[in-house]
Amino acid sequence: MTEAASRLPVSRLGGPEVRAISRIDIGLRRRYAAERRFRAYGLAAVTIALCFLLALFGSIVGKGYTAFQQTRIAMMVDFDASIIAPDGDRSPAAVLSGNAFRFDDLIAASLQKTLELDPDDEDGLYDGLDLLSKGSAPMLRSMIAKDPSLIGTKRSVDFYATGDVDSFVKGTIRADIPESQRLIKDKHIALIDKLEKDGALHLAFNTGLFTNGASTRPEMAGVGVALVGSLYMMLVVLVLSLPLGVAGSIYLEEFAPKNRWTDLIEVNINNLAAVPSIVYGLLGLAVFINFAHLPRSASLVGGLVLTLTTLPTIIIATRAALKAVPPSIREAGLGVGASKMQTVFHHVLPLAMPGVLTGTIIGLAHALGETAPLLMIGMKAFIVEYPTTPLDPATALPTQIYMWATEPERAFTERTSAAIIVLLAFLLAMNSLAIILRRAFERRW
Amino acid sequence: AEQIHIAGSSTVLPYATIVAEAFAEANPNFKAPIVEGGGTGAGLKEFCKGVGDDTIDIADASRPIKAEELDACKAAGVTEVQEIRIGYDGIVFASDIKGPDFAYEPADWFNAIGAQVLKDGQLVDNPNAKWSDVKAGFPDWDIAAYIPGEKHGTREVFELNVLLAGCKATKAYDAFIASGLAKADAEKACAKVRKDGKAVDIDGEYNETLARIDSNKTGIGVFGLAFYENNKDKLKVATMSGISPSVETIAKGEYPVSRPLFFYVKKAHLGVVPGLKDYVEFFLADQMIGPRSPSVAKGLVPAPKSEREQVLADFQAGKTL
Amino acid sequence: MSAVQAVTPFETIRTPDAASRPVKIHTVAVKVTYGQKEALHGVSIDIPEKAVTAFIGPSGCGKSTFLRCINRMNDTIAGARVEGTIKLDDQNIYDPDLDVVELRARVGMVFQKPNPFPKSIFDNVAYGPRIHGLARSKADLEEIVVTSLQKASLFNEVKDRLNEPGTGLSGGQQQRLCIARAIAVSPEVILMDEPCSALDPIATAKVEELIDELRANFTIVIVTHSMQQAARVSQRTAFFHLGHLIEEGPTDHVFTNPLEQRTQDYITGRFG
Amino acid sequence: MSAVQAVTPFETIRTPDAASRPVKIHTVAVKVTYGQKEALHGVSIDIPEKAVTAFIGPSGCGKSTFLRCINRMNDTIAGARVEGTIKLDDQNIYDPDLDVVELRARVGMVFQKPNPFPKSIFDNVAYGPRIHGLARSKADLEEIVVTSLQKASLFNEVKDRLNEPGTGLSGGQQQRLCIARAIAVSPEVILMDEPCSALDPIATAKVEELIDELRANFTIVIVTHSMQQAARVSQRTAFFHLGHLIEEGPTDHVFTNPLEQRTQDYITGRFG
Amino acid sequence: MGPLWLLALIAGLSFFGFVLGHWKSVVLSGKGRDALAARPGYYGAYVLIWTAIPALLILVVLSVARPFLVEHTVRVNLPEQVLANPTQLSLEISGVRQVATGLKLATHEELEDIRIGVVAARSVFARHGLPLGEDVKPYQLIAASALNVVSDGLNTAVDIAVVAALAFGLIFAFVRVKPRLRARNLVESTILAILIGASSVAILTTVGIVLSLLFQALQFFSVVSPINFYFGTVWDPRFAAAGSTESGQFGFLPLFWGTIYISFFAMLVAVPIGLFSAVYMAEYATSKVRSIAKPLIEILAGVPTIVYGFFALTTVGPLIRDFIALPLGLGTSGNNVLTAGLVMGIMIIPYVSSLSDDIITAVPRSLRDGSLALGATRSETMRQVILPAALPGVVGAVLLAVSRAIGETMIVVLAAGVAARASLNPFEEMTTITVKIVNQLTGDLEFTSPQTLVAFALGITLFVITLGLNVLALTIVRKYREQYE
């Protein structure tokens, strides 16, 4: 009676069976070629991506690894009490105050001894001083202030050589060009040779690169403040953007009624990702600094602004991941009497976690390298002192990198690359936790 | 505000940081000042936002403050602004170290990158493709000039002291006037740069220009004196009107391409922000911007002593704009 | 084991009782529309308490659809619209004030396609009791899990691998796992959508045994394609066809003496 | 219609023939291990050409596992390891040189859980013919789709909604869709894992009809939990238990005169 | 108590509330009269919410109100002539605040000395490490001590209010814990409210962005007509010579074209490489390779853009110039659209690859099996079954990548230059909207000029354009999405 039944006998004659008897060519050769091509494209894509990474890494590390060492000049210093504490007061406060030039005298004295100069040879002394960092006297002063028991002793102190000397010793300033074009003069080269022969001039691990704050002297400049600032900012970003992003996505994807409004919001959030980050800087300036009166240059504000820039990434990734969880899982949860909330948090979210974490990894990576918005809120700045709280002025690794990249001194070039290495190491450390977590959540079903 | 907060021109930034660092070392009881870059415009904008805790105290500038900006300042309550002139910035032309020596006249630059130049007595769209077209004796290089971007203060100096001067020297200026342009418009036309890719605006920093010359060995770049000094093993500087740029020639006013540098202080903050007054005075000291100072070592062209003394006196007298 | 031996798949009807019972679920003119398509055209039926009601009917006639209305699982399908009245113990379950979660806790469901959580077997079963706080202690919980698995006659097969994922089970095992998961929360009403479709006769017999046992305390609705099964386990049978409820009544009546010709035809396999 | 009417679900064995046929699939000592767990402990069986072989056995005994070995679907499960020999037409299918794609095109499969693609019903069926280039034209393709749907006796139910997603079908409809999808590429061997589990008796009868018809040209292996079904459609029956092949032989032999006690027990439902 | 202490107190009491609620519900259910309507944990959470949220709200409200109260106090204590100058007020207030801090530092005797005027407050404060800019004026002292009184009072008030709220919430909720109480629903509605709050952050951000751009954009349009802006083909906002009012040409089209062109090349690199990488990692690679390759590729997203920029400038650009552009006679510049697109494409590969990989992996295996069993090759399965099923996620990933490309500046500046031009030749210099936004905002130009304001107009225009792009993408996804199961 039914159509199907009446057609059945007819279809028996034609249809697949006939073809089946003489097996048709299913184009395997062509399809395999396509398959191989497809696979090769995939492999090529991964390889290309990794090659790019390698090339970038190679160029950064190649330029930057030398900055992890630094030229020092060891000199015997006579911590002459009559110079340091002429009035006998050896307290740190007294060391810090008073005539600042007395420390220069200490250095000059020990330099004269090290170079075996005639005490009247002023030119020789100045040439020698040219090799030493201009920050040597403050360094000596804070050294004594920290440990007043040094006063009256004789001690060998490792002074920093200036950035130019450092670059020369490492070979980035070449000696084989005419003196007029050279950044370092013949007389200085002679002194360097002499110091090297005496063993006073040597390379040592550059701890200051990690611990010092900003300085105009490359030999004393470090990413310490920037590191702490970035750390604070990333903490703020992580603490705010991950929960906010995940919570927002859960609402939009699982709870919000599906209508034009939510469409609008979805489009909107996708669109937020395309807003240039400097605009977020403007927003942050208006909202957090001008309106909420949070301090300028503070890592808290930086973190807040970066949170806003990261949110869209996390939300988009999370929503995509939530969408990818099959509905049968939700039904299973609801079917045993779990509330929607429970189903989402117990079953759906864990399955979406890899996507959430990917969003977090990429979002944080982006946030960590972002400079433009920080410019607007005063975080591309020269800051010497460590921030103790996220409300103190700080700078960030990428802004530090940009600032160093614009410095003319040769010694900053390698430090720029070194700072990039530090940033990448920071990134890796930050991501590895997320990557481990992601591995734990990944399962196929 | 517990500490001095400075923002503004990235040209002034290096000197401001040198002084800030030295100031902090000399005065351990004050917190170290914070120095931001960001550009003159952005710095002045922050500066003119108002007075009070969460505004900056000093704006660095590579050009004098504009009247509109001062008005905006006043409207926001920043009524008393003190101007400090700290010295000069020299602008040099340099090419790859391996290339030939260049001796420019402003006219050469005008002929090389002006939008319209005089050719056989006629104003035409710049036809010169190679430096050798500009002047016999120049190498047979494609013109590739890396000049400061339009938003840079340096650009103004370049236009005024090089292009306009060259324009006048080649009589193109007269031709513009003759074609019926008003004086101001003629000056504009002189400063117009060709847009066919031979003149490349650099909005970034001098390192970018250097990198561009690295990748295009026949390019000519515009640099700050300080930058050149630090890279003279890679760059060869050109003379302008026969004068080789150096701190001395610029300070003496012989080398034509330079501009003054400033910073602006909020007078209202002087009493409130600890160390602000001391900082300004410290900045103006010989040890900071005098001829043997670290700022000069970094490339600042010092102002004559009398000028510096005058600036300090004006500041101490509380002179405002 | 004796119970199992007594039931052989080729035997026939296990004479269900025909006692009349209070109504547990009362539905009037339930219509369901998926987008444009009306899948149910107004179904009114009363489902008695503490008895097994079987839904039979050709594939695609709306059995699952109706079942999913009873615990409002259709809410989760975008575009599905339910009209009409469904009352559970005199309470309208589509009342906006009603707590769906509580409803679903009271009305459990075994889905047609087994859908274990991608968690361990233990956690699959323990999930319901955990969220409903049915176990006072760990031991308690373990007991619930073990009993549920035993009742679903899965325990022996999986006792060594309670910590392995439920998704790594065979089709029939997954189905039993879902049964165990549903009964672990001991809901008042259990909706089972073809719970034995992937089970061998012995497992089927055991599940039927379980159903028979459960009906002492619970109300059970079961969708089945097996007339024998309907005849064996249910007290009442409802026959659906093309979105209509054609006939409903005590199972023995429906099977031996149906009112409608279509029912007769379907049951005897003479459909068309 | 006559064919359908002849089959009533309560009738018994449709006497399968016992003719001996060439071997299509020859397996020796097939062992399958999932991670640590050995699911099949060495199964050796010959499956004859152009006949229906039924696999029966309790849930979890390894039927699906074995079935999945025959077209190497176990390759897709991480941690599954297959040992032993499986030959299709004298070719070892686990030979590294073997072309899996071709194998799978020759050996089709209907899964235990229906898994329609999230595409339209039409595209679900057309997918196979399209990738294999079986249709010369659009009309050709349409004909293949329609015939396949008709054979799976789904066409009437879905003819108005061929462009709607296959995932919006009822459980039984999905199952038939998957059958249609599998036969649309006309493989030499069709592996069906409980193809009728979600079907009503009439649909089941039609699918059995289809299987009967197909065996004229194809080799068919079917997993079923219904003894009646096995008896009706298969020529040979294999009984699995706990990962072992217990017995295999002509269906009437196995059902009427099994060699093993366990087989006897299982068939009569007296298991344990 | 400081705010941190208060927060700690709130946290502690909330936890205590949780324990109490939990305990009470357990005890009540143990009596066995009524079954609990929810798990004990929910009763705990119920009490926790009641304890914490009112207290937190009060703390937030008072903290927000506090500066206003303080400012008010200072104001009433300042003399007329100071108040007369409203713009100086905030400065005065900060001065007073410093004095107030100093007063707290000083010892009792010193305070007495300051009061009677024997010593200058400034020197006393300096002794305590608080440098002041100038001498303390008498009215400042008065205002400062008033401020100290008020702020001490406020501290106490906040403490009391918070403690009261805590106590009230805790007791109220504790009393209400009954077996019949539907704690789960209450807790879940609170969570839902929090979720809604979280998603509204995104909406507020949008509002904020639009507002922060709109006014200045309008200001710009009052100077430059929108028609000239949107249909202008020349971008040449000339550096206005000193004192002049002329503003230059603001043609939007070349920037728009540059943005599209560069993003197009970036996507040309990123989408195929990203998608194929994702497919390879999800389908072909061993789990070991995948677990290494995926995080490595993700690093590409975190390399600072300046690195990419210099990489483009010093390596890629010259290569493209010397090996493609020059031989073809298409251009002589090392800065070109192609370089920028290529390098930017590299940066955004991980956006496409990692997200897509996750989504592809999330597609249920049964679909894959279904296709493979039909004799489909892996690539056919991937292309025809899995990718369509994963479409929304993949499109989301691609959109994210486009967004990133559009928002990038450093790479464009260094790789493609800053010249605003529209040309079809990809070996020429061009630039993007975002570059100009950043440049116009950060240069030495005066901030009131149209040259700076144009950044806001560009920003809002870009916003609208990308909005359109996203609407388009949403429509496409809606149309082609294949919802599994």
Ligand SMILES: Nc1ncnc2c1ncn2[C@@H]1O[C@H](COP(=O)(O)OP(=O)(O)OP(=O)(O)O)[C@@H](O)[C@H]1O
């Ligand atoms: N992916 C897997 N991982 C681990 N164990 C598995 C997996 N799939 C099946 N098993 C186990 O292998 C054994 C055989 O499973 P199989 O699916 O072959 O059973 P079956 O005979 O098809 O049963 P059913 O009739 O229930 O479908 C079972 O014990 C099962 O739990």
Ligand SMILES: Nc1ncnc2c1ncn2[C@@H]1O[C@H](COP(=O)(O)OP(=O)(O)OP(=O)(O)O)[C@@H](O)[C@H]1O
């Ligand atoms: N999500 C859906 N979207 C659209 N139509 C649907 C959906 N679910 C079911 N249908 C249609 O509604 C009708 C009833 O489906 P239902 O699942 O209730 O059938 P059923 O009686 O359970 O069949 P089976 O025995 O095959 O499971 C069928 O025609 C089916 O195609």
Ligand SMILES: [Mg+2]
């Ligand atoms: Mg159904």
Ligand SMILES: [Mg+2]
């Ligand atoms: Mg199976």
